[in-house]
Amino acid sequence: MNRPSIKEVAKKAGVSISTVSRVLNNSAPVSEELRKKVEAAVKELGYYPSNIAKSLRKGKTKTIGFILPDITNPFFADIVRGAEDFLRKKGYTLILCNSDQNGEQEIQLLETLISKHIDGLLFTGTGSFNLLLEEKIRKGLKVVFLDRIIQGINSSYVIVDNKKGMELLLDFLIKSGHKSFIFINGNKETFSAKIRYEVFVEKMEKAKLEYKHYFTNFSYEAGYNFAKKIRKLPHAIVCGNDLIAYGVIDAIEEKGYRVPDDVSVTGFDDILFSKHFKPPLTTIRQPKYKMGMKAAELLIKIIEENKFLNRGIILEPELIIRKSTKELKK
Numbered sequence: 001m002n003r004p005s006i007k008e009v010a011k012k013a014g015v016s017i018s019t020v021s022r023v024l025n026n027s028a029p030v031s032e033e034l035r036k037k038v039e040a041a042v043k044e045l046g047y048y049p050s051n052i053a054k055s056l057r058k059g060k061t062k063t064i065g066f067i068l069p070d071i072t073n074p075f076f077a078d079i080v081r082g083a084e085d086f087l088r089k090k091g092y093t094l095i096l097c098n099s100d101q102n103g104e105q106e107i108q109l110l111e112t113l114i115s116k117h118i119d120g121l122l123f124t125g126t127g128s129f130n131l132l133l134e135e136k137i138r139k140g141l142k143v144v145f146l147d148r149i150i151q152g153i154n155s156s157y158v159i160v161d162n163k164k165g166m167e168l169l170l171d172f173l174i175k176s177g178h179k180s181f182i183f184i185n186g187n188k189e190t191f192s193a194k195i196r197y198e199v200f201v202e203k204m205e206k207a208k209l210e211y212k213h214y215f216t217n218f219s220y221e222a223g224y225n226f227a228k229k230i231r232k233l234p235h236a237i238v239c240g241n242d243l244i245a246y247g248v249i250d251a252i253e254e255k256g257y258r259v260p261d262d263v264s265v266t267g268f269d270d271i272l273f274s275k276h277f278k279p280p281l282t283t284i285r286q287p288k289y290k291m292g293m294k295a296a297e298l299l300i301k302i303i304e305e306n307k308f309l310n311r312g313i314i315l316e317p318e319l320i321i322r323k324s325t326k327e328l329k330k
């Protein structure tokens, strides 16, 4: 459908283009008669002004890009909601993109967002080093990493204290008598999986406990398929996120075992369904909405002050104890 131009509106109304512009922008007085003619022509032609020219003149489009790795994971929904609520209040529009945990797709999305002249970018990376992103940040693209830092790229970030979250969870499991563990973790290239792995191994070695660790990916299927193959159950199966834990619980119970009677299972994130799961999931709550809001707030500060900031905001995790874990006799 051809979009009517301001020239066609002027012709239809029998006035000059500058009169149409004055009426549309209320930029100078226009007689009631001419105003009515212009408004009638705008309505008849279905004209609406293009923001592109105005934005490019101002050097701002009031749009923010957000690239995240898995749109199907409810963890990110809460984060996006927190970011968008803040951005809307500041008059910005969010353009949301899903990289599907795929490095190539992530680069293509970044190129597309840059071609749309975004004012800034919220970024939860797949974890693969993104040379284009590093170059764009060096050339002035305003970016805040959300939930996942990219090693080797300097930028502001908002994350949860993953180390503290894992320590809270493992201290709870050890104190409640668990002595053997399997950790079914998320994608090994991601910041969050890496740091949780490091804390887990350090804690297991220090407490001289029996443990195994496996990187998979942050999905229900990964948890389900891995748990199906487990021959000997440990006291506890620690999962990289809640989706993995859901898959583990379903697989374990399909094999005729019960959670937590035969094995305790824990998650990470505390997404919406975890308190309703069967059994309700013991997990680490991430302050998802606040993470999104704080990241958007920091990005707008960087944009409006037009300066590079290398500021880190680390938010508090919370241990949420439910019925997927049990006290073991000492």
Ligand code: RIB
Pocket (backbone or CB within 6 Å): 073, 075, 147, 148, 186, 190, 192, 193, 218, 240, 241, 242, 268, 269
């Ligand atoms: O659920 C997705 C996981 O990856 C979360 O734990 C979050 O930290 C992200 O990095």
